[in-house]
Every structure is written in structure tokens, then in C-alpha cells.
Amino acid sequence: MVREAAGILMPRTASPARSEPLPVRLALLGLGFLFLLLVVVLPLVAVFTQAFEKGIRAYLGALSQPETWAAIKLTLLTAVVAVPLNTVFGVTAAWTLTKYRFPGRSILLTLIDLPFTVSPVISGLIFVLLFGTRGIFGSWLDAHGYKIVFATPGIVLATIFVTFPFVAREILPALQAAGNASEEAALTLGAGGWRILFRVTLPKIKWALIYGVILCNARAMGEFGAVSVVSGHIRGVTNTVPLQVEILYNEYDFVGAFAVASLLTLLALVTLIIKKVVEHRQARLVEGRNR
Amino acid sequence: MKVRVERLTKQFGAQGLPAVMEATFDCADDGITTLLGPSGSGKTTILRIIAGLETADDGRVLVGDEDIIHTPARKRGFGFVFQNFALFDHMNVRENIAFGLRVRKATKADIQTRVDELLGLVQLEGFGDRYPTQLSGGQRQRVGFARALAPQPKLLLLDEPFGALDARVRAELREWLRRLHDATHLTTIMVTHDQEEALDLSDCLVVMDRGRIQQVGTPSEVYTSPATSFVASFVGSANVLRGQVQEGRAQVGATSLSLPGHVSEGAQVSAVVRPHDIRIARQPDERANSAEPHRAIGRIKRIVDLGTHMKLDLGLTTHELVTVHVSRKEFDSMALLQGESVLVDLDSARIFVDDYSV
């Protein structure tokens, strides 16, 4: 029985000199599992148990509310605009950072991570300060009848700002690891910049790029803090799916809130699965290259 | 310190090929024993089993008269030097060397004395406060030796100690190791794939191939009396020609060679002959070779001047290639040119019966 436990719980290194005794291993594993259970797994499960608490019909009913659909549409619109833009930006920035050496490189690197380190509420605040009625450009916008804050453009802009690091961050290490040799080879063969980008560089990092886009999408659809500040919470008009979740929850419509939340949760799970697939493919690619 | 390895066997994975099969040998008491073989021959596995870094499926390791195979690695008291140094980068040289002493709870004063002693032994006085990343490869490995020797091990184990160093440093350290051993007389077991290193340093040589020991002996014995065609070709350079037993003699290409003992008719054999053991002579005439069946005709394809001797690449009539070493004097007296044909005497070849068992 202990042998079997040991079999399932093998140290990945066979060397006896580099592993802990079995009881220690079991204890560490147990601690790790317990931690994950309490912090990550239970909440994940809770989304679905709460959503289906009153049965499938209630669940489906919650999803078919017109306000929910409006929120879904807005969220999709936001993602459709933000993700491609951020992908282009991400590729450009990552290319610039890895292919060239220039002063201020580390500043650019930090700028890219700025939305990451700044609270989403503050990101939203900056937009309000810039484009809100009392903001810097507020009077000019009002005069021309443009509404950014408390309207869709503001939501899209805030989302773009908050999620722009994601694509760049995912492909940077892949680009750095891949090196410049293939690009230089292409150059000696007479290829120009665009051709090198599309036919040499991007295929090399395609898996990292795919995951970056998927993750950026998940974050764009799920962004809450910044959008909350910028949107004004106008039901049916400036509500994204996460904001709709908040509204339903605050109205004590728990089944509704969790039902809508379950959509995003499914998206998150799909994202994680794709990540695993990507890791697998990338590892096999590297393995093949090193053989 | 008497060290004996008995019937050591290890297999990696349930269906994997055995890494080591029934390895048995005695090490040179207070001398340097070398495990020599190509990569995958099992030599490193045996060393790591002796150190306790791997477990064996079967067999014993006797140190003195004690079987230590079940003793955990940290209790064995052996010194181990790694190919890639494995120094603790976050500690300086002194701290690296002192590590084993600290484990044994030596006093600060004792540690200080011993570390100084070792720094002197490996000629790194003054380097005590440096960090590994500030040292050259050769210096790092010397720290590796000092660290292994500090706790006064009963046995010193070296895993391709000079493998990660460039050629010049390797040669220097080889010399240095010989002097170190002369000073310490510590029983040492070394693993290498470099046969020159093995021949240079060893008191006892263990040649391995594909998990099995092919021969154990002094370098001289192994070189002059190889037990198998593998040993003959791996240790020292050799020409290997394939042939078959016909009418009680080994038919190798166009030559017929005498057999060492009885070998069944039709058996596959290998004739192994060292480049400097082949005699060549100018061909008097085209005929009259039946009395000298061990001679073949070869055409000189390439002549290389290696300074101390000449190297000739010959192509035999049966399309095999043979390398011959000829002294300058002999070469000059024969006045040979590329493209010419000569008589090749393979009489001194050793015949080995090809063994197809795995």
C-alpha cells in the first residue's frame, strides 16, 4: 500500500540522493493540495454550484435576460476591438525590444507593464480625469458632442489600456529564446522586413502568440475595476458582463449573478486548457529543434 | 583502501536496456583505477552507484570488507568530483571547501586550518574569498577537488573531471592530478572516455562497452593484449578488418591469417592490427604470393607527415582501408609515392571471433 503510494508519488528524479523521505513528500503534497483547494478550487466549483442551485431552467432563464444579452454584446464588441489592437501592439513592442538595442529599453519594458502594476481603478480614474466632463479634454468633447466616459468608447479604451501588456508579455520570452539567427539568415537571402516578420518570426513563436491572444481576450472580457469606473453602470447600455454580474449580485439575484459569471468562468477554463496545449506544442517544437 | 565491485547490475526503466550488467572488478589499492569506455557504456553509472547517487538492482560494493551498497550516500564518506564542477555559486571558495567540514561540525579553527591546507594543495592560495563565477574552468575544478578532499574521504571518485575543460587545461590538470595522487595515495576511481588520459593516469584500467566490462588490467596489458576487438580498437588506434574462417584459417580480404586456436568453420572474425605493427614493402613482382598468404596488395591513397612518423592511408584490393605508421627513415629508404602499390603484411594481426550476443 505504501509502495503504491510511493509509485503515484514518485520524485521525478530517480536519484535517491535528491529526494525527501516519503512521509515528507506526502505531507508537502497534502499541504499544497489543501492550499489550492481552499484558495482556488472551491471558489471555482462554487460558481457552478451556485449557478445551478435552482435548477437548469432558472440558469437558462437568467442567461436569456435582455440585459444580459446587451452586456454580452458589449463585452464581445470590446474584445473584438481591444484584442487585435493589442496583438498588433504586442508584436510590435516585443519585436522592437528583442531585435534592437537602444537606450531607454528598460523604460519601454516597464511602460509595457505599467497597466499591470497600477490598480485598475487608477487606470479607470486616469481616463475619467482625461475625458470626463470635468476632465482635461472634457469641455472640448462636450462641445463636439463626443461621449467617451460613461459610454462605450470609454469602456473600449479602458479595456485596451488595461490588457495591452498581455500579448507582449507572452511573446517576449519566446522571441528572446528563439534568437535572431533565422531572421539574419532570411536577411542574407534578401528578405525584407514584412516577409521576415510573417514568414520567419511569427511562425517560430506561434504558440506563445496564440496563448497571448487567448489570455488577452479572457482579460478583456473579464475586466472589472477599470471598466467599472469608466462605465457609469448604465444598465443595458454601458454594462459589460462583469458589471452585469455585480449588479445582479448586489440585487441579491445570486442565481442570475452566478449564471452570468459561469459564462466567463467557462471562458477562463477554456483559456487554461489552451495554455496546456500550447505548452505541449511549444515543448515539442523546442525538442525537435534541439535534436 | 581495498575496493571491490561485485556483479553490479542496473537497468533503467522496466523495459530499458541494462545500463550495467554483472560488473565485477577490483580496484588498485591506493592507486588510480579508470573506467574507460564510450558514452553509454555504463561507466558513469557504476561510479554513481559506488557514490550512492544511484541504486543498483543487484550486486555488492565492498570497501575494506564491508558491503556499502545499502549505506546512504551522505554516510559513505567518499569524495566526488563532478564534470561540471557543481560548485555552490552563492558561496565563496573557502565556504565551498569548508562545506563538508561544517557538516561534520568541525571547529572554526580546524576549518580554517584545513581550508588553508587545501588551498595550498590545489595551488589556489589567495583565492579563498573569490566566488566560483570569478574563476576559470581549471580553477573551478581545482576547488572541486579541494572541496571533495577536505573531509578526508576514504575514496576519491572522479566523473570525467576534465571533460568540461579545454585541451590545454586538460593536459595541465592531468599532470597535476598525477602529482596530487602521488602526494595523497588516496584510492581513486576515475571515469573517462579519453583513452589517452586513461593510459596516462591509471594503475588499473577497466574497459567497458554497452554495460559490460570488456577487460581489466594494467594499461600495458590492455594495450598489448586486448581481450576483444572492441578493446583493441578502443584503446590505442587500430585497423579492424572483417573476415570468415575458411579451411582452418581466417580469410580476411585477400589475405589468409593463422587462427589463435580452434574456431569453427564459417565463423565471422575480426582481424585487428595496430598501424605501427603493419609491415610494408615494395612489391618485387606481381606473382609469388602463395607462400606468403598473410600479405596483401595495397595502393597508397594518402601520405601525411606527422613529424615523428609518417602516416599512410592504403586501399587494399578488397576495397578496405588500412592506416599504417612508418618511421621517417624507413619511408625515405623506400621512397614511396602516392598512388604506388605496396605489399602489406598483416601477420601481426590479432584475430577475434565476432560475438553477437548482446
Add this chain to the structure above:
Amino acid sequence: MPAFWRGRRTGTLPGFRLTLGFTLVYLGIMVILPLAALVLKTSGLTWSEFWATIASPRALAAYKLSFGGAFLAAAINAVAGLLLSWILVRYQFLGRNFVDAIIDLPLALPTAVAGIALTAVYAPNGVVGALLDRHGIHVAFSYPGVVLAMVFVGLPFAVRSVQPVLMDLDPQIEEAAVVLGASRIRTFFRVILPVLTPSVITGFTLAFARAVGEYGSVVFISGNLPGQTEIVPLLIVTKLEQFQYPQATALAVVMLVGSLVTLLAVNLLQAWNRRWVSHGS
């Protein structure tokens, strides 16, 4: 890879180099201060009014919660990150792939969903909350709940900072320690951990930065009682909803400065560690 190359790894994700501290100062000066100055100027807020906002008891309580809670959460994450990296890299077990994937859930899951889910589990009527309540431990709607939510959002950073460094760790240094007679505990603390320390610190920093500004996950589980369980981002949002832009900006500036100072301090810690302890780069 030869051992001497390994020392050159910084163990940090690109973009999160701890030169972050220095460049944030630069950015702080370039972006935040002009913005703050502009808003304060245009609103005609006097110095004493400004001070009253950022030093009000309510604000102070919020700083304490946001920064203190984030610090504690990051510390918990540093240990948990090390533990989880260890079992992922060193052990083979059923469900390893699942564990590896699920650690990224906080990254992919919207913060609002995380917030309501955590509340559902830890509220007095929730699965775990009910159990803890019976023993007098209240998680939801109080300080532990805030810390829990902060742990949730910071976890992936803590794990992914350490994991690659642990994977690349030269197995031979452990073997060297063992042959020299070291016990497993000694080997871990004196040989393995020093190599991992920079990446653990990086993980701590990232988790902290993430937690301090976190809004969505915290705001549902915290109860939001001003002076007790109100985090700074919420206070900022409240001011915004009341159209008190200058006050909101003032608080935002304090938050940014606070983060900057903390990040700088950790930056220094990292540099000190590199110089005197690890010496690996």
C-alpha cells in the same frame, strides 16, 4: 548546460525586472505628478483640504488595509509559491497537469467572478465559512477575507517566478552536498534555497503589486465598512461617484507613491541579496 552559466539567470520574467523600481520613479515623476498637479490646481483645492483628504482616519484605515493586507498576502504567496513550485517540479503525481493549469486560474478569471465565488465559499452560509464560523473565525466581510482575496490574485505570480528557476536548478549541486555528508534539510536550506531566493523575492513583489491595487476580487468579500474593511481602490471609486475628482486623485497619488516606495524597497532587498548572499549573477 554547464553549471557556471546557470548563475546568470535572473529568474525574473522579462518586463518585471526589478529595475522596475527605478523606472517607476521616473514614470511617477513624468506621469503621475503632472496629472495630480493639474487636477489639484484646476479644482482649487487648498493644501489643508488636500491633506485632510489623504490623512483622514478613513483614508488611513484604508491604507493600512490595502498595504498591510497586500504585504501579508504576498508573504503567504511567497511560501505557497515555493511549496507549489516544489511539488510541481520535483514530484510526479496523479493530477499534476491539472494542478499546473489551475494555478493560472486567477489570471484568466475575471476579478468580479473571483470576488463573488470567494464570498460564496467563505460567507457564514458558505461551505468553508460555516465550518470556520462555528469556531469563531470569520473570513468573509472582515480582514481575513480581504487577505484571502489578495492571496488568490497573487498566487500565479508567486508560483511562476520560482518554477522555471527550480526547473533549471543544477541537480549536481545537490548531489555534491549529499556526498559531502549534508542531510536533506541542510541541503535545502544552504544549497537550494539560496539559489531560489531572488525568484521568491520577485514572486513576492509581483504578488504584492497585484494585491495592493486589487478591486474586483476584494470588494465583494470585504464588506466594505469604512474605517474597517474598506480598501483604497474602493475609497477612490466612492469619491469618484461623488464627483470629488481632486480627492480621488489625491488618494490615487498616495497609492502610487506607496507602491513605488515598497517596490523600491524590495528592489534594494533584491540587490542586497544578490551581492551578499547569492552572488550568482
